[in-house]
Amino acid sequence: MTRxxxxxxxxxxxxVRPSVQAAVEDAFRWAIRNCPLVDAALIANWSEEVACxxxxxxAELRNPARYAAxxxxxxxxxxxxxxxxxxxxxxxxxxxxxxxxxSERIQGALDRKVxxxxxxxTLNDRDxxxxxxxxxxxxxxEVASALAVTSSTGRKAIQRVKERIAATLKVSRVKNDxxxxxxxxxxxxx
Amino acid sequence: MKDYLLKAFPNPERRGCxxxxxxxxxAERRLSLNDPAMLHIASCSECYAEYRNYRLxxxxxxxxxxxxxxxxxxxxxxxxxxxxSIPLKWAAPLAIAAALVCGVVGFGIYRNLExxxxxxxxxxxxxxxxxxxxxxxxxxxxxxxxxxDDPNPLQEVTLPAAIVNLAVTLPRFSQSGSYTILIAKDRAxxxxxxxxxxxxxxxxxxxxxxxTLDLRKATPGAYFLATIRxxxxxxxxxxxxxx
Numbered sequence: 001m002t003r004x005x006x007x008x009x010x011x012x013x014x015x016v017r018p019s020v021q022a023a024v025e026d027a028f029r030w031a032i033r034n035c036p037l038v039d040a041a042l043i044a045n046w047s048e049e050v051a052c053x054x055x056x057x058x059a060e061l062r063n064p065a066r067y068a069a070x071x072x073x074x075x076x077x078x079x080x081x082x083x084x085x086x087x088x089x090x091x092x093x094x095x096x097x098x099x100x101x102x103s104e105r106i107q108g109a110l111d112r113k114v115x116x117x118x119x120x121x122t123l124n125d126r127d128x129x130x131x132x133x134x135x136x137x138x139x140x141x142e143v144a145s146a147l148a149v150t151s152s153t154g155r156k157a158i159q160r161v162k163e164r165i166a167a168t169l170k171v172s173r174v175k176n177d178x179x180x181x182x183x184x185x186x187x188x189x190x
Numbered sequence: 191m192k193d194y195l196l197k198a199f200p201n202p203e204r205r206g207c208x209x210x211x212x213x214x215x216x217a218e219r220r221l222s223l224n225d226p227a228m229l230h231i232a233s234c235s236e237c238y239a240e241y242r243n244y245r246l247x248x249x250x251x252x253x254x255x256x257x258x259x260x261x262x263x264x265x266x267x268x269x270x271x272x273x274x275s276i277p278l279k280w281a282a283p284l285a286i287a288a289a290l291v292c293g294v295v296g297f298g299i300y301r302n303l304e305x306x307x308x309x310x311x312x313x314x315x316x317x318x319x320x321x322x323x324x325x326x327x328x329x330x331x332x333x334x335x336x337x338x339d340d341p342n343p344l345q346e347v348t349l350p351a352a353i354v355n356l357a358v359t360l361p362r363f364s365q366s367g368s369y370t371i372l373i374a375k376d377r378a379x380x381x382x383x384x385x386x387x388x389x390x391x392x393x394x395x396x397x398x399x400x401x402t403l404d405l406r407k408a409t410p411g412a413y414f415l416a417t418i419r420x421x422x423x424x425x426x427x428x429x430x431x432x433x
Binding site: 030065069070145146165 | 191192193194195197198199202204210222223224228229231232233236238239240241243245246320321366367389
């Protein structure tokens, strides 16, 4: 699905203004890239809906790009919530989980949330910037320049962040799997 | 880990977010990574999503050549390979090498001692890298325009010499839109110490702007805080003290 395939018009069928068009096209492109498992045709439909509604309130929009991105992301997220529920596989295990009020998906989300909170508590603002730059694929030198420190201090800071994340991951793994690494004693022998 | 930055810091109301141009400039490395907006992006999921999209856009255009390698966290212990027996003819060169290694290690220990002294300074820097939230209310403020009056520093408008998450309530009847907040040594705006841009948000009929300013390098003293309206560059100055 390319830009040209989006039919961005208002309720009367007139083309939307250029600012709205550019904002929605960017949001569409980002959504396609960030959600490769969602049907591109569906995202195109939502983009056209977003463009149509944006055109009606265009005069009040302070930042069309951010509005379009937030609106389209919201629609994708809503669909992922409801769409995933429809695709749920059937079976005794699933039924029991549903009756019990939990599912693997919910448990996974909870575990992840707890893990994120643990990392948040471990890393300070400076560590967050280091993490962001590392995820970008930045070099040690770039990280050091961002922190306004020497290369060796930068490398140490990077190492500290990695160690902190590793420590959090270790704690999280032990919590999820309490039996892991524990010594199992044979009850019949002294 | 990308999910962590994308989900752990929700800010749907976009409070204190830098404008798109700043985020884009940082993603495209047109702005220094030292910019205080980086601190915000690293702790705001919405801004990080925007930053990442701009970064990926640039990568798709082929202007970026980075390995998007994930953070490698190694917790494994290193593997030691057993050494072979050393022939006697290598004994003398090895002894020289050992002596050299000892020298290097000695130098390293000495350097470490020197570095431990420097660590105290680094800790102090870390403390200053934590942003401080400050609110400046200019709703009833008297403005200075141009280069006429002698400034009388207002005691109540003071900012710390740190990274400041500044919330400015703009004067009565201020137009909404984008504003640049500037801290300068002079009213001509030639010696700019820090600068940030933002869009107004209204609360109880008062327009306000949120910006992040890096005042770590500002020496204590009298400054000017300028509000520059984006629509027509209308500039107003307020005396300010940095402590």
